[in-house]
Amino acid sequence: MTQQGVRWTADQVLALAPDRASRRAGGRLGAAGxxxxxxxxxxxxxxxxxxxxxxxxxxxxxxxxxxGPAYECSCPSRKLPCKHALGLLLLWSGGEVPQAPGQAPGWAAAWSAGRRERAAGQRTADAGGTPSSGPADPEAARRRAERRAQRITAGATELEQRLADLLRGGLATADEAGYGLWEETAARMVDAQAPGLAARVRELGAIPASGPGWPVRLLEECALLHLLDQGWLRRERLPDDLAATVRSRVGLTAPADGPPVRDRWLVLARYDVADTRLTTRRIWLYGARSHRTALLLSYGAAGRAPDLALPVGLALEAELSAYPGAGRLRAALGEQFTPPEPTAIRPPGVTTSEAAARYGEALRDDPWLDAVPVTLDRVVPVPDGDSWQLADADEDTALPLTPSARSRPGLWRLVALSGGAPVTVFGECGHQGFTPLTAWPQGAGEAVPLH
Known part of the structure; x- marks a missing residue:
């Protein structure tokens, strides 16, 4: 249970908001009126x-x-949490909600009791209390896997031919053909049951005529897609970890097979990526004892926030199991032993040059990797012409911010937190630069979400 007198900060509450509009509306309801x-x-x-x-x-x-927190509100909003839940949590974080032991109204007590009953039932089922429908047929599963592999191989072979036709005709033809060519190709990859290939093909369609230098960017992405195709077609010759990475990039899912690691996990950052089909929530964790950084992914239908919501800056005792693949950063959340609570844990930081080197090393194992999680120690946000960079306070190096980071309000929160002094920043470091997600002031201080 939450300790008496322990409250989350307003930043931790607002980090739960599913979007900017909910954050603003919840902020207006964070008063007693x-x-x-x-x-x-x-x-x-x-x-x-x-x-x-x-x-x-x-x-x-x-x-x-x-x-993570769970919510119930009688308002008609489909967002989770809604603005009323955010406003109530802001009121609670400010100490304006009185302690009322045993005085919960019937509707609140019934909801809470129902949640506990369902949680107890789920634990019983997880422990094997509910009999299964019967043993799986391993031979049937093997045949299904073989058939899908054959379809993916056919799709990858067709995609190789289309890439060859594009290069033979010249990149200018990609602009003339329009987006329809790429959507048709992506649909063929979906038919081949290779959603990872389909997603990368759709990304190709947005590059032509996207601004100066688009042919170079298109050629780079075509090369990465060709490399992924060839990795699939020659997967039997690859090292196990790289082969697992190729299967994951193509779109084949695999269960988390790593041994459970129990630790006190700090919630480093949380943000959502949405498209017309799906909302993907990315949650970064850091283990205080294992010193491991792990990524949790959860999904919701388009327009709906995923259920998993861990507040940034808090820590929980839990078990994680890694998924297969190079780096093994993605993990599945297993048994949780404590709720998220305030903590003084901070991840150790590195210099900007060490961060760039870390990304370069990770590319050897996963050439399709966009970025790696990194904590920068003692950096200062400074303008760099029309853009911004994080300058290392102890060495003459810096990392540019990604274009998306420069356009977010979180940049100004980072600048205000720094005030020209060094800060600690967690984020993602990749080929486009650094995206700051969370920051801490030097010395004592709460985590400040920047996304």
Missing amino acids: PWSGTGTDEGTVWGLCEGSGSRPYRTVVDVADAS
């Missing part, structure tokens, strides 16, 4: 918020769930 009947007891926070309807919205949040 529209709220009544608020209280907190044993990790549950509840309250009534006046809205546009005749009745106030009933809002309740479980902040003691080890997998």
